[in-house]
Amino acid sequence: MPDATGLELLAKELRDSEGLGPESILATLHFRGHATLEVQPRHIRAVLAQLRERGYRSMMSVHGVDYYPHEPRLGVHYELLDMSKVDRVTVTVRVPTEAPELDSVTPDGEDGKGWPTADHQEREVYDMFGVAFRGHPDMRRILMPEDYEGHPQRRDFPVGGEPVIFTYNEHESSGVTR
Amino acid sequence: MEIKREPLLRDAHPTGQGQRGVQIDSTHPTGQGQKGFEIDASGLRVNKHDSKELLRGAELLGPTAPASMDGEELERYVHERVLTTTLDKAVAWGRSNSFFPLAFGLACCAMEQFQTAGPRMDIARFGFEAFRASPRQADLIILAGRVSIKMAPIIRRLYDQMLEPKWAISMGACCSSMGVFNNYALVPADKFMPIDVHVPGCPPRPEGLMHGILKLRKMVQDDPDAGWRERYGARGTEEILPGA
Numbered sequence: 001m002p003d004a005t006g007l008e009l010l011a012k013e014l015r016d017s018e019g020l021g022p023e024s025i026l027a028t029l030h031f032r033g034h035a036t037l038e039v040q041p042r043h044i045r046a047v048l049a050q051l052r053e054r055g056y057r058s059m060m061s062v063h064g065v066d067y068y069p070h071e072p073r074l075g076v077h078y079e080l081l082d083m084s085k086v087d088r089v090t091v092t093v094r095v096p097t098e099a100p101e102l103d104s105v106t107p108d109g110e111d112g113k114g115w116p117t118a119d120h121q122e123r124e125v126y127d128m129f130g131v132a133f134r135g136h137p138d139m140r141r142i143l144m145p146e147d148y149e150g151h152p153q154r155r156d157f158p159v160g161g162e163p164v165i166f167t168y169n170e171h172e173s174s175g176v177t178r
Numbered sequence: 179m180e181i182k183r184e185p186l187l188r189d190a191h192p193t194g195q196g197q198r199g200v201q202i203d204s205t206h207p208t209g210q211g212q213k214g215f216e217i218d219a220s221g222l223r224v225n226k227h228d229s230k231e232l233l234r235g236a237e238l239l240g241p242t243a244p245a246s247m248d249g250e251e252l253e254r255y256v257h258e259r260v261l262t263t264t265l266d267k268a269v270a271w272g273r274s275n276s277f278f279p280l281a282f283g284l285a286c287c288a289m290e291q292f293q294t295a296g297p298r299m300d301i302a303r304f305g306f307e308a309f310r311a312s313p314r315q316a317d318l319i320i321l322a323g324r325v326s327i328k329m330a331p332i333i334r335r336l337y338d339q340m341l342e343p344k345w346a347i348s349m350g351a352c353c354s355s356m357g358v359f360n361n362y363a364l365v366p367a368d369k370f371m372p373i374d375v376h377v378p379g380c381p382p383r384p385e386g387l388m389h390g391i392l393k394l395r396k397m398v399q400d401d402p403d404a405g406w407r408e409r410y411g412a413r414g415t416e417e418i419l420p421g422a
Contacts, residue, residue, distance in 0.1 A: 144363070145328050152362040159361060 002089060004030040010054070010089070011037060019046050036090040044093050045103050048078060049111060056080035056089060059105075062121035064129035065092075068155040072096035074129055078105070078118075095131060097154075104133035128153035267399075273317075273343065274398035277391070280316035280336065281309040285323025287350040287381040294384040294391075306391060313339040318394075320387070321367050324352035330365050337371050345398070347390055348373040351380045 002010055011025045014037070024043040029036040039047045048059075058081040065075040078091040095102055104122055108114040122133045123142040130151035133139060141148065150157055283291055294301055301307055310316040313336045325333060337346065346367075351357030353367040354376045367373055374397065377390035 148327075157362070 002035045002087065004035075007035040007037070007089075010035075013054075014047060014050055017050050020050065034088070034090065036092055038092050038094070041093050041095055041102055044078075044091070045105055045109055047091060048080070048105055048115070049109060049113070051080055051089065051091070052113065055082040055085060055087070058083055059115045059117050060088075062105075062118050062125060064125040064131060064153065066129060066153065066155045067094070074100055074131055074154075076102060076125055076131055097130075100129070100131045102131055102133055104136035104139075106133070107135055107137060127151065130154065270399050274395040275305045276308075277306045277318040277345070277395075278308050278310045278316045279306060279318045279320055280313055280340070281311050282319060282336070283322045284325060284329065285350075285352065287322035287352070290381045290384050290387060291320055291322040291349065294387045296384075299384040299388055301388065301391065304392070304395065313337070314341065316340055317344045318347065318391075319344070320347045320349050321353045321373075322349045322381075324350075324356070324359050324364050325367055326363050327365050330370050333367075334370050345374045345394055346371060347375045347377060347387075347394060349377045349387055349390070350382055351378060354378065 007028050007030050011028045014020055015022045015025055020043055024040050024047065025037055026040060027038040029038070037047070059078060060081050061077070061079040063077050063079075065077060067073050067075055072094040074095050074097060076093045076095070078093075080089050080091065081087070093102060104118070105115045106118045106122060119137070120142060122136055123138070123140065125131050126133060126136075126139060127141045127143050128151055140146065144152065283289075293299060295307060295309065306318075313319070317340060319333075319337055319340065321333065337344070348354050348367045352359055352364065354373075356364045356366055357380055375390045375394045377386050379386050382390075
């Protein structure tokens, strides 16, 4: 892990780098030994490309978070790993539920490098949280049925399922009649 | 110590005389007490009489069975009283002792299902060990695990493809009441197909599944139809043969 100082240095390097402005890194967080960079949504591809040049060449995970009731609600986390230094850093992006759109990191960029492993994981984030990834080669649901409505991992989604029918509320069941 | 050796067939003789297995005794005209193969007409008559008494059910039905019947009358009597009920029971007995379960596992319960077929519980003792890979050859489906809303139509299709008579066991909490996975992704099995036996547990031990299967066996033996179509409002789900 970059320590707290290392994280600030990394953030400064990124802010100073070509194509990224001082507003590209919104915040840094060093919590329980884990370094996190919060990034402007429109800069996500560039920041990840810069981090790859700095050695973080493996994308271990892409996952979504719902920060309800905080705004912007939805988050996407990219976990990067430097395998030679055994060093991890998390890059997070926040998008609002009104316009949950984000550039996909799956296809190859200008440098000819994409993150192919993000393909299915971005589809899962779309399926569960409804974040649509622009430029993704195959943007559709991956786990739920294709005609399913809603994004079930959002926190305002009803817990749902079928009510459990015990003996005391058996008469409420619409299924079994005996 | 001296070992005394004797020939295996002590009385064996090349002519067959004095052999133990077959004794021919021509001095006994009635054939009483005879062990051999000599055919005697009077002995046959005695046997015929005995079997007639047996058909009348003299022992089974007690003294109420009329003793003076013969010919067609006796045949009809036997046909009405004995054969039909026995046939139904025999068929139910045969079915209940040779379930062909579908080789079908959904989740962690499937591990316990395998173990039920394994050497410790060994459902081969009851004749249920022939797990079939095709629903066309199976007459019992064990839903071992959670049923997701994507899997439910497939399971329903498998169940519809099974030939009558067919039974279903819902194994574990998930496919009965959805257990710990009570959320958007799952559906209880009762919502889309008729279940004969629910086995609770998370997961049930192999003994539990065994108990459920034996309950089903009892059910099949007692009542082959079991009336599940009425219970579940499932009239009209019988498989329709082409051209029928």
